[in-house]
Amino acid sequence: MPVAPPPVADALLAVDDLTVEFPTRRGTLTAVRGVSFAIAAGEVLGLVGESGAGKSVTGAAVIGLIDPPGRIASGRIVLDGRRIDDLPSAAMRRVRGREIGAVFQDPLTALDPLYSIGRQLVETIRAHLDLTEGQARERALSLLADVGIPAPASRFDQYPHQFSGGMRQRVVIALALAAAPRLIIADEPTTALDVSIQAQIIALLARLAREHRTAILLITHDMGVIAEIASRVAVMYAGRIVEIGDVDDVIHRPRHPYTAGLMGSIPSVRMKRDRLLQIDGSMPRLTALPRGCAFHPRCPRARAACESVDPALARLGAGQVACHWPLDVGVTA
Amino acid sequence: MTHLVEAADIACHFDVSPPWLDRVVGGASRGVLKAVDGVDLALVRGETYGLVGESGCGKSTLARLIVGLYAPTRGTIRYEGTIVSAPGRGRRNRRARRGMQMIFQDPYASLNPHWRVADIVAEPIRALAPRTRRRALQGRVEEVLLQVGLSAGDAARFPHQFSGGQRQRISIARALSAAPQFLVCDEPTSALDVSVQAQVLNLMRDLQRRLELTYLFISHNLAVVRHIADRVGVMYLGRIVESAPTAMLFDAPRHPYTRMLLDAVPDLDRTGTARTAVAGEVPDALAPPPGCAFHPRCPYANARCREEAPRLRAYGAASVACHAVEEQRVACFA
Numbered sequence: 326m327p328v329a330p331p332p333v334a335d336a337l338l339a340v341d342d343l344t345v346e347f348p349t350r351r352g353t354l355t356a357v358r359g360v361s362f363a364i365a366a367g368e369v370l371g372l373v374g375e376s377g378a379g380k381s382v383t384g385a386a387v388i389g390l391i392d393p394p395g396r397i398a399s400g401r402i403v404l405d406g407r408r409i410d411d412l413p414s415a416a417m418r419r420v421r422g423r424e425i426g427a428v429f430q431d432p433l434t435a436l437d438p439l440y441s442i443g444r445q446l447v448e449t450i451r452a453h454l455d456l457t458e459g460q461a462r463e464r465a466l467s468l469l470a471d472v473g474i475p476a477p478a479s480r481f482d483q484y485p486h487q488f489s490g491g492m493r494q495r496v497v498i499a500l501a502l503a504a505a506p507r508l509i510i511a512d513e514p515t516t517a518l519d520v521s522i523q524a525q526i527i528a529l530l531a532r533l534a535r536e537h538r539t540a541i542l543l544i545t546h547d548m549g550v551i552a553e554i555a556s557r558v559a560v561m562y563a564g565r566i567v568e569i570g571d572v573d574d575v576i577h578r579p580r581h582p583y584t585a586g587l588m589g590s591i592p593s594v595r596m597k598r599d600r601l602l603q604i605d606g607s608m609p610r611l612t613a614l615p616r617g618c619a620f621h622p623r624c625p626r627a628r629a630a631c632e633s634v635d636p637a638l639a640r641l642g643a644g645q646v647a648c649h650w651p652l653d654v655g656v657t658a
Numbered sequence: 659m660t661h662l663v664e665a666a667d668i669a670c671h672f673d674v675s676p677p678w679l680d681r682v683v684g685g686a687s688r689g690v691l692k693a694v695d696g697v698d699l700a701l702v703r704g705e706t707y708g709l710v711g712e713s714g715c716g717k718s719t720l721a722r723l724i725v726g727l728y729a730p731t732r733g734t735i736r737y738e739g740t741i742v743s744a745p746g747r748g749r750r751n752r753r754a755r756r757g758m759q760m761i762f763q764d765p766y767a768s769l770n771p772h773w774r775v776a777d778i779v780a781e782p783i784r785a786l787a788p789r790t791r792r793r794a795l796q797g798r799v800e801e802v803l804l805q806v807g808l809s810a811g812d813a814a815r816f817p818h819q820f821s822g823g824q825r826q827r828i829s830i831a832r833a834l835s836a837a838p839q840f841l842v843c844d845e846p847t848s849a850l851d852v853s854v855q856a857q858v859l860n861l862m863r864d865l866q867r868r869l870e871l872t873y874l875f876i877s878h879n880l881a882v883v884r885h886i887a888d889r890v891g892v893m894y895l896g897r898i899v900e901s902a903p904t905a906m907l908f909d910a911p912r913h914p915y916t917r918m919l920l921d922a923v924p925d926l927d928r929t930g931t932a933r934t935a936v937a938g939e940v941p942d943a944l945a946p947p948p949g950c951a952f953h954p955r956c957p958y959a960n961a962r963c964r965e966e967a968p969r970l971r972a973y974g975a976a977s978v979a980c981h982a983v984e985e986q987r988v989a990c991f992a
Binding site for chain 2: 519520587592
């Protein structure tokens with residue numbers, strides 16, 4: 326069953342025409358160019374793309390962590406009916422953590438090595454919720470149990486270095502959940518982990534979305550992880566969303582030539598192909614984007630219009646595609 | 659059948675003991691990390707042997723042992739029948755090992771940023787055949803650059819002028835310049851984006867066919883190994899627990915750890931299905947469990963598994979180190 330994108334009105338998070346710029350010595354670098362998407366409560370939206378596509382910058386913009394001189398040049402970010410992209414930093418700090426939790430790639434840098442994990446949890450909880458020390462400790466223990474840390478009471482006073490990679494990422498997720506946020510931004514949460522541990526963390530995120538109705542923006546380059554947990558997926562290329570739709574459609578019936586190339590280039594454990602589909606060349610530098618569609622120099626279907634007009638994201642079937650000549654259903658590149 | 663590369667009971671132990679004073683005063687005990695502990699490996703000319711395992715299983719140490727970057731604690735490595743590595747004489751036999759080269763994971767760290775591509779690519783020739791004339795050297799550099807899909811003009815540029823995928827092509831050109839027969843590739847595509855990974859994997863396959871190369875291909879990515887390898891070995895805590903032809907290993911895995919790994923891989927064809935989450939984690943390599951190292955995570959473990967370490971036994975074309983498989987306590991798919 327294709328899942329229709331939530332209408333912007335009942336979306337928990339709505340990002341509308343977001344553009345993020347970074348002024349550099351060699352001119353302005355536009356990392357995100359007019360990105361729009363929405364996530365409903367309890368939904369997992371996958372945001373995929375290769376390095377430099379702008380997926381992490383999009384996530385950072387939503388939690389208000391774009392480092393100056395980078396700035397949101399245009400667009401709106403609306404969380405639960407309230408605009409958050411123009412909040413002063415003190416107000417944004419309250420939103421971050423309280424309403425939006427964040428999980429990043431490297432669990433070790435997200436934890437303070439000098440404080441026990443119990444201390445870090447209690448502090449985070451008390452920063453956001455009006456609880457006594459004892460109540461906060463109680464909540465911290467139940468969070469640790471919830472993210473699957475065995476014997477939380479005995480690990481409460483241990484330090485991050487005493488935890489393995491997978492256990493650390495669980496602690497980071499517990500921290501992100503400290504104030505029961507309604508949205509979690511997970512940026513490559515499993516990339517630093519081994520496959521067997523990866524599966525555990527993905528199962529944990531899926532359970533959170535299901536049981537707590539937490540919305541998750543899952544940013545990753547790993548299509549396998551997206552296939553497993555996301556209900557919808559947005560594919561980014563050179564700062565734009567080129568295709569967004571139901572996960573099954575995007576993976577098995579891609580409409581954008583880039584999506585089709587990306588899917589064909591992924592080797593599979595289940596079957597062996599003689600050659601992988603190959604998209605020649607590499608993504609253009611963001612400071613030197615080609616005119617027209619940014620993908621046209623690598624696109625097997627490019628024609629004259631692609632070199633002059635950048636296609637807008639337009640409805641096609643159940644999803645949306647930004648392409649002048651999208652693929653028909655059932656055709657693979 | 660003669661093997662191009664043969665490792666016999668190879669082991670590499672690292673002494674990670676605390677300082678002497680801490681041991682005497684503080685009562686700390688000696689620690690030995692058995693990164694690789696008794697691996698037998700034989701590669702046939704022209705094949706690709708894939709080596710998979712999770713981080714810390716010893717696969718990169720094994721790669722470094724084979725090319726001679728580490729000296730083994732025990733065992734020998736032969737190349738074309740000649741011993742090239744044995745305890746205490748790891749770096750000798752330079753002549754014998756000139757047929758092997760290595761490709762590293764990180765194309766940013768493995769190329770000297772101050773050198774031009776021409777010098778980087780010519781380095782193995784300079785080291786192995788220092789009297790090569792400049793003109794011949796230049797010609798050879800241009801030839802290998804063209805082979806890996808770069809242009810002759812790229813020789814004059816510096817590494818920072820290239821993208822990650824192009825840099826990995828430079829690494830491959832460097833490895834090929836002295837015309838080796840055997841390449842050890844340690845996670846050569848792990849730092850690359852999938853579309854670039856596809857380019858590099860296709861290139862490696864084309865080069866193998868054209869130049870009759872033999873690859874030892876190390877990766878944590880099972881899909882990549884399935885794609886490129888003819889045979890696959892699965893490592894766990896310093897040992898190979900299963901080794902089999904690729905199709906057999908992926909379609910009918912025998913060792914419980916191999917099955918667990920395969921179940922844990924996310925797959926595009928199974929949207930919305932949860933993987934079998936694997937219980938537990940890789941144990942501390944400094945204090946491996948007694949008996950079979952996998953027994954604390956294994957659903958089939960019994961008393962024998964907790965005491966006696968299993969040895970590799972042949973089952974047709976596959977070999978598996980598992981008591982449960984031997985005693986037929988595990989149902990096999992095949």
